[in-house]
Amino acid sequence: MTERAEEAILAFKPPPLALLRLWLDPARAWHRPSFLGVEQVDPSHPTMFVGNHTLYGVQDVPHILYELKRVHGIFPRALADRAHFAVPLWRDLLTAFGCVNGTRENCTALMRAGQHVMVFPGGGREVLKRKNEAYRLIWKERIGFVQLAAGSGYPIVPFASLGADESLHIHLDAHDIMSSPIGKLLQATGIADKYLRGGDILPPLVRGLGLTWIPEPERFFVSFGPPIPTSNYQRRVKDVAAMHELRAKVASSIEAQLEFLQRMRGSMGGEGVDAHRVGTADWDKLVAGLENKVERAKRRLTTSKTKAMPRKA
DSSP states (O other), rough: OHHHHHHHHHOOOOOOOOHHHHHHHHHHHHHOOEEGGGGGGTTTTOOOOOOOOOSSSOOSSSOOOOOOOOHSSSOOEEEEEEGGSSOOOOOOOHHHHTOOEOOHHHHHHHEEEEEEEEOOOTHHHSSSOOTTTTOOOTTTTHHHHHHHHHTTTTOOEEEEEEHHHHSSSEOOOOHHHEEEEEEEHHHHTHHHHHHSSSGGGOOOOOEOHHHHHHHHOOEEEEEEEEOOOOGGGGTOOHHHHHHHHHHHHHHHHHHHHHHHHHHHHHHHHSSSSSGGGSSSHHHHHHHHHHOOOOOOOHHHHHHHHHHHHHOOO
16 A cells, blocks of 8 residues: 555545434434444444444445444444445445445554444445345455454454345345346356456345335344453464454354344334333343353453463473
8 A cells, every 4th residue: 555545544534423414314214223332332442343234235334333423423434345446436425434445454554543443344245135144244254354453452343233134125136147147148258257256246136115226214223242352362363263263252242233133123012112222121131241251251261371371490
């Protein structure tokens, strides 16, 4: 990365809160986003926020960024798949929201500057879902994000987002399209491999209300789990097994939060129910359970290190 490119990334200033609200008010009225655990986020410590990517990934993320700025005055820099930046105008919109191409160099530059970052390890594949993949984490074997967090000593705050996958319905997914005559033509001409990663980032054809692309007014729910410290992994970033262990902690927290949000949504009867008052005790239990898991893992690491230390003569 050139010095000028790094300066351009670091020079970003978030839009004013009032302007963000003006932009998002219609969508907020439509989806009525509700947040759990956002008050527990520590804005004083640079953090890596890691979450699940919903279908197309553009409906919920602006609300999450807005809420973090409203409550804590922070605006994490979201790392986006490089395919986004190949689309004119669209890339300009993403850049206006502080998104950057999700390369190691860009992430390292942001973390070196002490900025909060937001990562979706599922990338383009998870955002362009197939049928029956709602809220599935499709991270393949990726461990780069935990290596970067651990190497920089960034705690990881896992978060979960629910609702956007139900607001749009997949009519044809990549498998359907690639199995069709059009897909066979894309493969025969080499377009699928050259531009669509073999069909991995082929957008599904969706519908929302009726036969339109307008999303259905599905309510959004977002939760933030307890932070996962990475200090015990800082000297183990090249240890693949250790990085997969850290990654598994992040994934299990997100999956537990998604399961909780689904239960909470199912227990809410009727319009106008305050999500903050539904299942609060259960949420506290979930958070306590996740925190206990982190503490147990830390104790195991400390014990294993102590046993591995050579005894003095």
